[in-house]
Amino acid sequence: MANNENLVPFSKRTVNEQRKIASAGGKASGEARRRKANFRKDLNDLLTTEVNNPEWSPVLEALGLDNTLGMVVHAAMIKEALNGNVKAYEAIAKYSGQSEKTDVDQEEQNLRMAASKAKMGVDDEGEVEDDGFLDALNGSADTDWEDWEENEQEDEETDI
Numbered sequence: 018m019a020n021n022e023n024l025v026p027f028s029k030r031t032v033n034e035q036r037k038i039a040s041a042g043g044k045a046s047g048e049a050r051r052r053k054a055n056f057r058k059d060l061n062d063l064l065t066t067e068v069n070n071p072e073w074s075p076v077l078e079a080l081g082l083d084n085t086l087g088m089v090v091h092a093a094m095i096k097e098a099l100n101g102n103v104k105a106y107e108a109i110a111k112y113s114g115q116s117e118k119t120d121v122d123q124e125e126q127n128l129r130m131a132a133s134k135a136k137m138g139v140d141d142e143g144e145v146e147d148d149g150f151l152d153a154l155n156g157s158a159d160t161d162w163e164d165w166e167e168n169e170q171e172d173e174e175t176d177i
Contacts, residue, residue, distance in 0.1 A: 064090070 027035060064087035068074070073089045082088050097105035 027038070030038070064085065066086050067084055068086050068089055069084070070089055073092055074084050076092065077084050077088050094105045094109055098109055
């Protein structure tokens with residue numbers, strides 16, 4: 018009878034048992050990936066299939082859009098949103114790349130970020146004050162490398 022007392026931890030199994038279990042898991046994983054890939058391909062094939070819908074075909078043709086099942090679904094979502102279906106509107110906004118945040122939410126986030134930066138003493142404009150470091154390096158890089166090469170040669174000679 019199967020129960021928790023009969024379970025053997027993976028770490029206490031032989032190498033061959035571990036290999037057999039891992040192989041079975043890999044095969045199952047590959048099968049699941051193929052199933053998902055085939056589902057996506059089939060769905061895309063269906064969405065790109067041309068349809069002759071008496072309600073939507075004239076509208077889509079008048080707009081110069083493809084007369085496909087995908088376009089019919091999109092148009093139906095828009096029609097639902099126009100009829101006041103908030104879920105349809107949210108789906109359209111989400112998948113059309115519109116931000117889910119309102120202007121008030123975005124302004125609130127900007128204020129919180131500005132307060133946080135001020136608390137840490139970070140300049141809000143993002144510009145770093147020039148401390149002259151790059152100007153100090155101008156013109157001296159060639160001689161700096163020469164000094165480094167000389168030190169490297171000395172280190173090699175003394176085997177440090």
